[in-house]
Amino acid sequence: MRFSVYRFNPETDSKPYLQDYDLEIGPDEDMMLLDALLLLKAQDETLSFRRSCREGVCGSDGMNINGKNGLACITPLSSLKEPIRIRPLPGMPVIRDLIVDLDQFYKNYERIEPYLINDEPPCDSERLQSPEEREKLDGLYECILCACCSTSCPSFWWNPEKFVGPAGLLQAYRFIADSRDTHTEERLSKLDDPDSVVRCHSIMNCVDVCPKGLNPTAAIGQVRSLILKKSI
């Protein structure tokens, strides 16, 4: 199988280039792209990428695979057309090879105050939440912060400092939707400006690429309509 991989080492390369690799893979062997990358790294240890859980829950190995963002560890080679073109997540500064600088992505996550805020006095037992209230968090809490969505979003590429981006906004709505959180008003006010939310143009790349099957566009729609309701 042939792979065409984006390479850049800041110490030795003045600009990035594409390197071709070949890998013998038996016809019956069904492997994930990450397994193939690990075999390539065994051949050439200078090839650098992030990886951890290798089962699609830690979000380390987000990359651009044949033009689409995804997680290498849950992308079967059999689903990919050759040569397999592997590039870092788009729109972020490249540190080395497939490793991008995610600082801005994490900043936007921190900006939405991604933690439960509850001003009521603490109690000895759990705060009650009905199964129906809890169900509102399904499709939101499962985010693994892999950045596949935000780095496929043109609005985020253009205004990463102003537009929170799909991952951050999905989490914003996760806390707004939580019946235990008492800061809905404050959360909405902080997002009520011409950039943070409104720059989403429903292009829906985020939905298309999310490896967990989540729908940030829908969550952004909810936030948007809550902000609207608040202003009337």
Add this chain to the structure above:
Amino acid sequence: MAISQRSFDAVIIGGGGAGLRAAVQLAESEYSVAVISKVFPTRSHTVSAQGGINAALANVDADNWHWHMFDTVKGSDYLGDQDAIEFMCRNAPEVVIELEHYGLPFSRLDDGRIYQRPFGGQSKEFGTGGQATRTCAAADRTGHTMLHTLYQRCLKCDTTFLNEWYAVDLVKGATGNVVGVIAICIETGETAFIQSKATIFATGGAGRIYESTTNALINTGDGLGMAMRAGLPVMDMEFWQFHPTGISGAGVLVTEGCRGEGGYLVNKDGERFMERYAPNAKDLASRDVVARAMAVEIREGRGCGKDANHVLLKLDHLGEDIIKQRLPGIRELAITFAHVDPIKTPIPVVPTVHYMMGGIPTNYHGQVTTVKEDGSTEIVSGLYAVGECACVSVHGANRLGGNSLLDLVVFGRAAGDHVVNALRAGDIEGHSGAFELDPALERLNRWDNTKSGERVDDIRREMGQTMQNNCSVFRTAEVMQEGIEKISALQERLKHAALQDHSRAYNTARIEALELENLMSVAKASVLSAAARKESRGAHSRVDFADRNDGEWLKHTVCFADDRLIYKPVNLEPISVESFPPKARTY
């Protein structure tokens, strides 16, 4: 080598559940704390935990912490220290409620309280009252929700993170006390001395010593390697848990919660074989018992598939709703890695290396202890260990499902509290006075300066295969002796291996070489400890010594880097209740 220096009151190595829980405790105090993590914290292996966290909340059925304590002692095959087990089980309800208050999105019962499910090895009335229902869960993503919730809590209290930094070795002060670590910024390659009055290891497990494991690629026993190089011991390293249900071929974990929700295992004849091995608890017997039963079924030719090399986990009878609601992550993993939808088709599973019961010996405040020749212990000033890298020991010879996440938060919090109190009392010597950086830098210099030699990857592969073949579910003296010889030879070869990549910026090859040195120390300690223990207990199952032997072997194995083994008595004395004396263990 000129290196920079940074200073904190406390430094935590590792950003998983235990490290982050300790960090919350310190960040909320008046002291400065930094978390050093080789990955962004939410990439830590806690994220992969699925089924839940044990606490006797009694939300579904009668329960109390004392029953939980009995189950844990019995599950440990009586090798767990009963003071630590009491401490953990007593504190369980409080730490779980605390997580709920932090925002963890637990699944809920109709009355709004936290959902709980039955798990293996749980009972009511000290083993006489039938199955208990003790495992608190957020669907089958409890570890993911716990890790994210704790990271979020750390953000709320403004914790300092050194993300994608790699701790290389401990730095010791004049009296043998720990004064910090040498660490590398992975992104730039910069080396720094991170000084601290208290250093907390929360570096997780080391399942990557085996070729096939449910563990993440980052589980490389870094804390254990650092401790051993600093002359400190590791304990009970012969006890490696094989989780009954790893997806055949892929090694990916399928939660015990599947069986808690009513799933069961079948062999090629469609027989629910656990009824023969554990007539009462059946599929919810302890993990060591179920894993051994599966291995026997496969060995005796009743395995499934064309190679008869696995058994099947049947869930289809639970119905689509239960699977989608309670086990959505499992369904996703089964479809991705086994190409079956459990709503219709059973999942092919095999026992797979999952958890390290052993680790760095500590007391129940998380303080690291070293052991003297006579078996007495001594506290190492300034050093703590919590979570999977530590051996408190609450899991003894076999961990119960749902007790790992509990271990992380109970002892993460306890260590954080202890550090805060010790700092307030002025009990920690700190980093004034002389210290020696050279020993810690030696290893880095060796890798930087060696230009030719064997490749790291080849040695890692051989180590994995050796452990898989020579330190597996069933063990014999002969096979383990061969394991010792092979691992010793690999350890020697590793001393002369070389990197091809000597660059600084994000050099993952260099990190992997340093990790392999830690893995090799862990592998060596494991096979040495295993070969020496001439009995079967918990996860350590010997064909040539098939029975437990309390007369000679009711004791902890303590292993040092120079291959010395000494033994330490098990603490059978709880803090406030009566001891559970060892008795025959049946399920």
